[in-house]
Every structure is written in C-alpha cells, then in structure tokens.
Amino acid sequence: MAHLSTDLRAALRFFAFYLGNGTLDEDLLDGIDYRAHLLQFGSDLEMIFAIYTxxxxxxxxxxxxxxxxxxxxxxxWIRKCHDPGYQVxxxxxxxxxxxHGP
Incomplete structure (x- = not known):
C-alpha cells in the first residue's frame, strides 16, 4: 500500500496547524478569528479541507x-464567509x- 509522501504529510500538518491556531494567511485574515466558527459548523471545516486538497x-x-x-x-473562502463585501x-x-466521497 502506498503512503502519502513526507512532503505532502508535512504540508497537511502545517496547514492544520496554521488553521487551528488562527495564523492562516495573517495578511488576508487580519482581525478575523474564524476558529470558533469552524467548530460550530462542521461543514465549513469540511469545505476548507476540500478547497485545500x-x-x-x-x-x-x-x-x-x-x-x-x-x-x-x-x-x-474564510474571508468571504466573515466579510460579505470581500470579493474573491x-x-x-x-x-x-x-x-468528494460518499
């Protein structure tokens, strides 16, 4: 069985780290604390990982x-969710x- 490469596993780990501690793209998300929202609405977290992958x-x-x-x-995507005036x-x-998936 093949495994994800070390580089890909590291990218996923760091992405989860930045997302979880609120430091994902600090310039674009300055002043937006999205973390509580992620835990409240699981579908947002699902979409975040879908977009990333x-x-x-x-x-x-x-x-x-x-x-x-x-x-x-x-x-x-996070910025758009928290700032309706933001244009992606x-x-x-x-x-x-x-x-993807069932």
Missing amino acids: NVLEIDEHGETLNDGDAQYRVAQ EPPFEAWETEL
Whole structure:
C-alpha cells in the first residue's frame, strides 16, 4: 500500500496547524478569528479541507508544488464567509469547492 509522501504529510500538518491556531494567511485574515466558527459548523471545516486538497498540486514524487496557493484560496473562502463585501479574485471554480466521497 502506498503512503502519502513526507512532503505532502508535512504540508497537511502545517496547514492544520496554521488553521487551528488562527495564523492562516495573517495578511488576508487580519482581525478575523474564524476558529470558533469552524467548530460550530462542521461543514465549513469540511469545505476548507476540500478547497485545500482540491487546489493542492503534487509532482510525480509526491512533493507539493503550490501549498501557499492552496492555503491562500482557503483564506479567501474564510474571508468571504466573515466579510460579505470581500470579493474573491479570481472567483472560485466548481472544481475547487467540489466535495468528494460518499
């Protein structure tokens, strides 16, 4: 059975760390404490991980290619949830927010 690469596991770990301690893209999310909202509404957390993993690209060796971009797209989604006047640029495409699985 294959395993996720060390680089991918590290990217997921750091993403979860930044998300959990409120330091995900501090420039874009300055002054927005989204953490309590994540625990209150599980579907928000589900969408955050869907966006992150849908946007994240890995090469043939399992190395991450765009971790910062994937984190930024998640930060944009969080900002939009907490600031209705915020315009996501570019707008999300359907594949970025697609939920996979049963």
